[in-house]
Amino acid sequence: MTSRSPLAGSRIVLGVTGGIAAYKAIEVARRLVDGGAHVVPIMTDAAQHFVGTTTLSALASEPVQTDLWHNPSTPIPHTAVGQGADLVIVAPATAKSIAAYRMGYSHDLLQNTLIATRAPVIICPAMHTEMWEHPSVVDNIATLRARGVRIVEPESGRLAGGDIGAGRLADPATIVAAAERVLGPSDLSGVSVVVSAGGTREPIDAVRVIANRSSGKQGYAVATEAAARGASVTLVSTVGLPAPVGVIVVTVETAAEMQVAMTDAAAVHDVVVMSAAVADFRPVAAATGKLKKHDGVPQIELEPTPDILAGLGASKRSGQVLVGFAAETADLVANAHGKLEAKRLDLIVANDVSAPGVGFAHDTNAVTMLRPGAEPVEIDLATKRDVARAVVDAIVDIRLNNSDN
Numbered sequence: 001m002t003s004r005s006p007l008a009g010s011r012i013v014l015g016v017t018g019g020i021a022a023y024k025a026i027e028v029a030r031r032l033v034d035g036g037a038h039v040v041p042i043m044t045d046a047a048q049h050f051v052g053t054t055t056l057s058a059l060a061s062e063p064v065q066t067d068l069w070h071n072p073s074t075p076i077p078h079t080a081v082g083q084g085a086d087l088v089i090v091a092p093a094t095a096k097s098i099a100a101y102r103m104g105y106s107h108d109l110l111q112n113t114l115i116a117t118r119a120p121v122i123i124c125p126a127m128h129t130e131m132w133e134h135p136s137v138v139d140n141i142a143t144l145r146a147r148g149v150r151i152v153e154p155e156s157g158r159l160a161g162g163d164i165g166a167g168r169l170a171d172p173a174t175i176v177a178a179a180e181r182v183l184g185p186s187d188l189s190g191v192s193v194v195v196s197a198g199g200t201r202e203p204i205d206a207v208r209v210i211a212n213r214s215s216g217k218q219g220y221a222v223a224t225e226a227a228a229r230g231a232s233v234t235l236v237s238t239v240g241l242p243a244p245v246g247v248i249v250v251t252v253e254t255a256a257e258m259q260v261a262m263t264d265a266a267a268v269h270d271v272v273v274m275s276a277a278v279a280d281f282r283p284v285a286a287a288t289g290k291l292k293k294h295d296g297v298p299q300i301e302l303e304p305t306p307d308i309l310a311g312l313g314a315s316k317r318s319g320q321v322l323v324g325f326a327a328e329t330a331d332l333v334a335n336a337h338g339k340l341e342a343k344r345l346d347l348i349v350a351n352d353v354s355a356p357g358v359g360f361a362h363d364t365n366a367v368t369m370l371r372p373g374a375e376p377v378e379i380d381l382a383t384k385r386d387v388a389r390a391v392v393d394a395i396v397d398i399r400l401n402n403s404d405n
Contacts, residue, residue, distance in 0.1 A: 018046020
């Protein structure tokens, strides 16, 4: 059992206009195609001064279209491309292209496509700060927003020519996440979700820690998927991975810090996903300085860390969904089932971290999901984002069942 990307099977027109950020459209196209979308690329004349058509044609799903007059596939390209789209993305969108779209000025294939389509449109502006902040551009963006156009705001940072400020094209991952939100289900809209990710680190001295191999990638994938489906997401993390789009990140290090952060968050969130790998033991007392080798082998007394998931289960509110993760090396289903019952979980996601390609440090995972009173559901080796989709599907189903009872 695997879940499809919301991009899979969709037809997305990718318009590229004439800005230095046009090179980033190549990565946008690649990510969209990797998600299963059929990408129809359109480049304006100005865009071709920055990126060659050959490169984009190679990574998109069909050759680049550039004008209204040389398209043998249809006698009416000015409407056909837009009419067949599920989504239109313009990245980068220059000040000129934004103004033309606002006014309905259909002077090239891309603008004709924007006017003719009834599909959702995502505009990704990119320009110098002075242009982005100009009243006419501000007004054009506001007008397009009022018409229902989605705007992926530019980032702040280094711009062409060495300037620093707002106007840099959003990261390709941010643009693709926006496409997923438009095309995917919104079955978590209005729902608050907190996810933990990564492995805790318990200090031995000022330098050394007790840690584990958790990368946090699976927790980040769950947070990304929940946000893409409309949830308000908080991520309690011990790792420094890039923050998922639209997700609030709370950074912690130790089990004690994670316990405080998750307990506080669980009190105000509808769904709690405990995917972090929390250390089972910690030193009773950490040395204030660095332990020296010449002082001999230190005697380090350990004590159990708090069972955060058990505590969350004990305080679980009516209607709240609590999800746990279990990394096992033997008796996977039996061990996971015991935790499911003992900790009052609605769902547990278990994996055998000794299996090839599974769990720690990998971009793939294979899991077994267990729910009270239901048969185990196995997810064969898949990307962690695909596993996250299956986990979120289960959370949505649990919430629906809770509302029916």
